[in-house]
Structure formats: C-alpha cells, structure tokens
Amino acid sequence: MGDLFWILLSAMVVNNFTLYYFLGLCPFMGVSARIETALRLGLADIFVLTIASICAWFLNTFILPYAPFLRLISFIVVIASLVQITEMVIKKVSPVLFRQLGIYLPLITTNCAILGLAIFQTNRGYTFFQGLFFAIGGGLGLTLALVLMASIREASELADIPSIAKGMALVLIIAGSLSLAFMGFAGLLSSA
C-alpha cells in the first residue's frame, strides 16, 4: 500500500507531469487564464488519464508481447478512439457532466500527457494498480499546476508589467518559477 501511495505522490508533486516532464503544455499555456476553466480541464484530464492507464495495461499485457513494434501506433489509436467513445457515453448518460467538460474532452485526445502516461507506465513496468495510482496522481498534479498557474495569471492581470513581457513570455517565466518551487518536493522522495 505504501508503494502505491509513493507512486501517487511522486506523480503528483515530485515529478509533476507539466512542470517536470513538460507534458500537457498546450492546455497549460492556453487554458490557464481562468481558475474555473482550469479546474474543469483538470477534472477531464484525471478522467481520461485513468481510462488511458487501464487501456495501456490491457494492451501491454495481452497484445503487445506479440507485436512490440506496434506499440506506439496501437497506443495512439486505442486512446483516441476510447476518448471518442467515452465522450459519446457521457453525453448519453450524464448530459450535465458532458456540458461541464465541454470542448476539453476531445481536446485531451491530442494532449501529450495521455500518451506520455501510457509510455512511462510501460517503460517502468507498472502493474495494474500501480498504473492506476500513477494516472490519478498525474491527473491531480496536472490539475494542481493548472489551477496554480490560473490563480497567478488572474492575480497578475492588473499588474503593471513591461509591454515586452506581456503574453507568453510572462507565462513561461511564471512556469519556470513554479517548476523551481516544485523541485523542492524532490526531498520528499529521498527522505523516504
């Protein structure tokens, strides 16, 4: 059990997907202007990551031992179609949730965090439950980074910043400082 907890914690803060592995940067830059939307995107991320992790485990266990060179192609096809199916199911079962997730669900298909998760999970040889906790931790980490970023951006909206720093330059420098702060969590793992 302790093992699972450390996987969750490490994926969430120590090796944060966005701030340490640079995965899922597009939404991190694009959708982080408001806390509300950042939170929703984060929720959609956790959801899709969990499903992707289960899929990747199935592929790795039952299919890929027979055709290792198809790994990348099968991952991307399965993940993309699964997100599509999930979208249809949610639309049917819970229209409210569907409306809340909105455009973010399809957008997540092309989010590199999903494929990154599947590949990391394979490279590290995680079991089913380890993979599941890795996915949830990673999703929580993405949400955390997105919400932090959105709060800082909301707070700095009225600040008097130099005109050359407006836009992406400022976002990148804030992300750098956030990433610097998250490096402090590395001590958690070495002390364990």
Added chain:
Amino acid sequence: MSPRHTTPQQDLFRGIWRENPVLIQMLGLCPALAVTNTVANSLVMGIATFFVLVGSSLLVSIVKKLVPNEVRISTYILIIATFVTVADMTLEAIVPDIHKALGAFIALIVVNCMILSRQEAFASKNTIGRSLLDAFGTGFGFIIAMLMMGVVREVLGAGTIFNVKVIPGNFEPWVIFILPPGGFLTLGFWLLLLNWFQERRAERAKVREWPEGVAEGRAA
C-alpha cells in the same frame, strides 16, 4: 476560407524565422523544453522531428484525395506514428546513448502539435512539391529553435558545447539551466529578447514615418 497565395520561396522561408514553429507560433513546446538540456540532445531531437515532418507531409499530400474528410485527423496521426516508429528504431541503432537520454520523448513526437498542424493547415491542401518545401522550412525552423535553446542551456548550465569546455577559468555552472525550470526560463527570456527587438524595430519604423520636425522633437 481560401488559402493565401504564396510563392514557393515564401513556403520555404516563412517557417524558418517569420513563422518559426516554436518561437512565434508556440507549437511543439514539449520537446523544445524537455530535451534541450544539451546541444547534442537538441540536435538529434531536431533532426528526428525534421525527418518525421518531411516524411508525413510527403505522404499526406500524396494521399490527400483518398482520405475521407471525417477520418482525416486519425489518418494523419497514423501516418505520423509510423514515421516516428521508424525514427525511434533508427536512433536506437545509430546513437543508443542519446536515444536513452531522450527516452519517451522520441515516441512523443507523435503528439507534437507542430507536425499535425502542418498536415492539417498545409500538406492536405497543397501540391506535393509545395508541401515538401513547407515541411523543409518548418523543420529547419524547429531545428534552429532547438539549437537556440540547447546552446544557451548547455553553456550556462554546464559551461560546455558538445561536452567541449567553452567558458575558460573556474566557471561555476548554473545547474538550474539543465534542470526542468531552466527550460521554461530559457524560452521565456528568448521571447523577451525577441519581443524587445520587435518593439524597437516598430518604434524606429514609426519615427521614420513622422514628419521631420516631430521626430527631432521626440528625440530631443
């Protein structure tokens, strides 16, 4: 939406600097930040991405009439994934050390939005020759941006280029630049610099347009 008319030279050169994928369009940021901690890694990553981009642009523009509109994105992704698999295996055979250092990020070329955006925006609408020119230009632009990141990060973070010492004396390396935060900061500062140049050029152009007396009055 009618495609803009451009000359072949524009197709080639626009991606290199004026519409540079990383520095101007902010696409393909994931590899540009993640693997640029040394010049060698950046170069290999740039060349691999260049190969995948040119290969998939060629194939997409050949099959563009055969692909139904509804499944075009999935088709592009499949084509891209095929080329990435080829690149992955080739790198593993030629430069195993760097392949190991790049790790999962080679496979992640598949979801590099720069490549998909060139297929969707250009290769699927233009002739084979022009798609190739466009892919060459954008690919070179990507390599240039990767090198700009890699050189700054390796020189400041380790004091070396290609593992050859370039800063004499007992320079204390700024380790932060080869760690993840350094990626964000380096790109942030490059953007600041580019914005500053652009603003200065705009300012000068404005001064030139003013009648003589006004410009002198402003300068004084």
